[in-house]
Amino acid sequence: MAMSTRSRRSSRLRPFAAAVAVAALWSALGAILPAQSAQQLYLTVLDDDGQPVVDLRAHEVSVAENGVPCEILYLARPRGLADVSILVDTSEAVVPATTHVRRALRDFVDALDGYARMSLMTFGDLPVRVVPPTTRLSAMQDAIERLFPSVGTIPRFQDALIQTVGDIQNRLPSRPALVIITSDQVPGAFAVESPNTSARPVEQVIGVLQAIGAPVHIVALRSAASFDIVGRGVFDRASAFSGTADNNMRNSIMARETRDWLAALETASQRTGGRLVNSYASAGLATPLLEIASEIAGQYVLTYSRAALPLDTDTLEIQIGIAREDVTVRVTPVI
Numbered sequence: 112m113a114m115s116t117r118s119r120r121s122s123r124l125r126p127f128a129a130a131v132a133v134a135a136l137w138s139a140l141g142a143i144l145p146a147q148s149a150q151q152l153y154l155t156v157l158d159d160d161g162q163p164v165v166d167l168r169a170h171e172v173s174v175a176e177n178g179v180p181c182e183i184l185y186l187a188r189p190r191g192l193a194d195v196s197i198l199v200d201t202s203e204a205v206v207p208a209t210t211h212v213r214r215a216l217r218d219f220v221d222a223l224d225g226y227a228r229m230s231l232m233t234f235g236d237l238p239v240r241v242v243p244p245t246t247r248l249s250a251m252q253d254a255i256e257r258l259f260p261s262v263g264t265i266p267r268f269q270d271a272l273i274q275t276v277g278d279i280q281n282r283l284p285s286r287p288a289l290v291i292i293t294s295d296q297v298p299g300a301f302a303v304e305s306p307n308t309s310a311r312p313v314e315q316v317i318g319v320l321q322a323i324g325a326p327v328h329i330v331a332l333r334s335a336a337s338f339d340i341v342g343r344g345v346f347d348r349a350s351a352f353s354g355t356a357d358n359n360m361r362n363s364i365m366a367r368e369t370r371d372w373l374a375a376l377e378t379a380s381q382r383t384g385g386r387l388v389n390s391y392a393s394a395g396l397a398t399p400l401l402e403i404a405s406e407i408a409g410q411y412v413l414t415y416s417r418a419a420l421p422l423d424t425d426t427l428e429i430q431i432g433i434a435r436e437d438v439t440v441r442v443t444p445v446i
Contacts, residue, residue, distance in 0.1 A: 163409025
C-alpha cells in the first residue's frame with residue numbers, strides 16, 4: 112500500500128492538508144497490513160523544488176484511519192541502509208541510449224553510496240541478476256560499465272519484477288525499494304512474433320508489488336514513435352501482426368498498447384509510493400535518478416497507534432497531514 116499527494120494548504124487551516132484516500136487502491140487491506148496496535152510507514156516529504164524535507168518534526172504530522180485520528184508515536188530518520196533493487200532494460204530499444212544509461216546509473220549509485228545496499232538486474236530478454244545485494248560501490252560501478260543493450264532482444268519486464276519481488280520476500284530487507292529504467296517499447300514484447308508467455312494481468316503484478324512494502328520508482332525512456340503515432344483503422348491484433356495489415360494498423364495498435372502500458376507503470380508507482388518519470392531524451396536520465404536517490408536517502412519512519420476500527424472493516428482510508436505548505440508526500444507501509 113502506498114500513496115503520494117501534494118499539499119498546498121497549511122494544516123492550521125485544514126487538519127489533514129495532505130489527505131490521501133487509498134480505500135479504492137486497497138479494498139482488501141486487512142489481509143495485508145498485520146493485525147497490530149501500531150503501524151509504521153516510510154514517509155518522504157518533498158519541498159516545492161522536489162528536494163527532501165529533512166527537518167520534519169512529529170508535531171507537524173497527523174494520521175487518521177477512516178477518519179479516526181491516530182496518535183503519532185515516533186518520527187525519525189531510519190537507522191541502517193535502504194535496500195535498492197535496480198532493474199535495467201537492456202533490450203534493443205535502449206541501444207541508442209547506452210552511454211547515457213551508464214552515465215546516469217554511475218551517478219545514481221554514487222549518490223546512494225553509504226545510504227543503501229544495492230543490486231542490479233537486467234531484463235533485455237530473460238532477467239539476469241548481474242550484481243547481488245552489496246555495499247561495494249566498485250562492484251556496482253564495474254557492472255554498470257559492462258551493460259550492453261542488445262539488438263534483437265525484447266524486455267521481459269514482468270519476469271524481472273516477479274523475480275525481484277521473490278528475492279525481497281526471501282531476504283526481508285529493511286526499507287526495500289525498486290528503481291527501474293525501462294523503454295516504452297515493452298508492449299512490443301507481447302506481439303505475436305515475440306510472445307511473453309509469462310505475462311500476468313497488470314492488477315496482479317501491482318498487488319504483488321504492494322505486498323512487499325517497497326516503493327517502485329520508474330524512469331521510462333520515451334521514443335518519438337510512442338507519442339507521434341496517430342492510429343487509424345480497426346484494432347485487430349491477429350491481422351495486424353500476421354502481415355495482412357498495413358503499417359498504420361500496426362502503429363495504431365502499438366500506440367494504444369504503449370499508452371496502456373505507461374498508464375500501468377504510473378499506477379504501479381503511485382500505489383507503491385514511488386514515482387514515474389517520462390524521459391524524452393536519454394541525455395537527461397541523470398536528473399530524475401538523482402532525485403530518486405535523494406528521496407530514498409531522505410526517508411522517515413513514522414510510527415503511529417492504529418485506530419480502533421470495527422472488526423468487519425474491509426477497506427481502510429489512511430490520511431496523512433503535513434503542516435507545511437507546497438509539499439509532496441509519498442508513503443509506503445512497513446509490511
